[in-house]
Amino acid sequence: MKQRQHPDTPHTAANARRDFLKGALSLMASTALPAGFALPALAAPVGKPEKTEVKVGFIPLTDCASVIVASKMGFDKKYGITIVPSKEASWAAVRDKLVNGELDASHALYGMLYGVHLGVGGPKKDMAVLMTLNQNGQGITLSNQLKEKGATTGPALAKLIKAEPREYTFAQTFPTGTHAMWLYYWLAAHGVNPLTDVKTIVVPPPQMVANMRVDNMDGYCVGEPWNARAIADGIGFTVATTQQIWPDHPEKVLGTTGDWVKQNPNTARALVAALLEASRYIDDVKNRAAVAKLISDKAYVNAPEPVIEGRFLGVYEDGLGKKWQDPKLMKFFDGGKVNYPYLSDGMWFLTQHKRWGLLKADPDYLAVARQINQTAIYKDAAAMARVPVPASDMRSSKLIDGTVWDGKNPAAYAASFKIKA
């Protein structure tokens, strides 16, 4: 016979103990959750993944770590899929392979997916952001020649460009990508127009250091480890980290096409859940050294482990003698705060694309972000992996120039900058 507890069952010792445990558990859960976050419940039971082998592209950068870890540590198997990481040579190749279906999903630049969705610089294709993979951890490096001229800060650089005009050349990694936007934002915050006062070019991340050494490039914005590498090689210094430009800014995302999500919703959920578990694993400080070692391998980032490990652990040195432990280091999880595909994050890239003339007219910012950022899929995956999600689709941040971005009035925000295209 089944013994069932009725609501009116009198208190027994067992009940009391159970109630105590329940209270303790909910207390633990509530203290562990960030403010404004709650553990989501599944909207409906999730079926079997439509496809079990998922080819996920990545570019050799420190922030591809969660893709590698999910595959290497078996977090994918837990959700019934096998992630096959695929090393790619360029963001253009990532884009083409996503569009052609050769890749299922990829480690991708936030702004790039928005650019493809709106047809900036090429054909249009509906794209999707499944989750944010990381925050922070990129940087702007200036050459030693600029250091000798005293341009060791943003204002000093701006002064030099005005006082000694010539063609100053700055590199980033993709025209619509994150590094272009960080570089432009930072230059403009110091009164330099990135489109008219300097020349901007694109250089593949692993070639940044070599190109600066030989081609007299003045500076670049790129993800780690390529800023740390410039210091290690003695050719430049870090003038700004991107977390100084926007503390806890969104960086790489897990991207795919809109069609792929429609055809493989369960695979998408499984993939996000697996990557959330990997993200949680990486953000545990005690695992970071091992992860740095794992991704330094030739098959992945292919850079010396010490060059990756330092800034991966938040240990910064700027090449000018300043050392610090950065609380805004490259984050992969942060209790789930990193990964939610905030609509305000996606819209920010649209406002900057508009600001710099990549978009000719204001798009319907919110509608585009809703089409691309798969918040419903994310919430299901977060429920599967027991990761808290925020109550709001927007978040508020204060950037380096003092402006606040909270997702409200995007068109007005895009138009509000003094320096623009």
Next chain:
Amino acid sequence: MLSVMLVNDGSGKAAALKEALAAAGVRVVAEVAANLQLADMLAAARPDVVLIDSDAPSRDMLEQVCVMGARHGQPVVMFTDDSRRDTIRAALSAGVAAYVVGSVEAARIQPLLEVAIERHQLEQARRSELASAQQQLAERKVIEKAKGLLMQMKNLDEQSAYKQLRERAMQQQKRLADVAQDIISLAEWLQS
């Protein structure tokens, strides 16, 4: 006549197209190594199309030219016309990506990519032919050696040795070369 600029980077597949393109009546206006001056070189060479290895890291440099060109009125468009997805996919897997400069119709680029794909297929066929010829040669050497060992050890003439080898292969349902290799290994072990 279409004019093409070849960017030599990655696997060098785009550059290797040069002769095939010339044979197909396409003018190659420049063959360049990818570097920081790519945008300037493009402006100087004024090609209709840029061909680059699909796995070239410097493809992202061209993306900047695409976007900045569009802003300054001379568009460079990545050729991923959806209606021709299969051609594009085949071209990418053949190792070549195409960028259309200015106002060239997408349809005119099609033959270019077909040349690239065809060349890739020829290359593949030649490579597999070469590999199989090399394997045959290696196998024949092994069989000759095993035959020699049998003749010596069992005091047989060449024809009987070969017959025994073949019978053994049939009994064991193995390839002749594999049986020959087994015999050689065994003989080496016995003699050591």
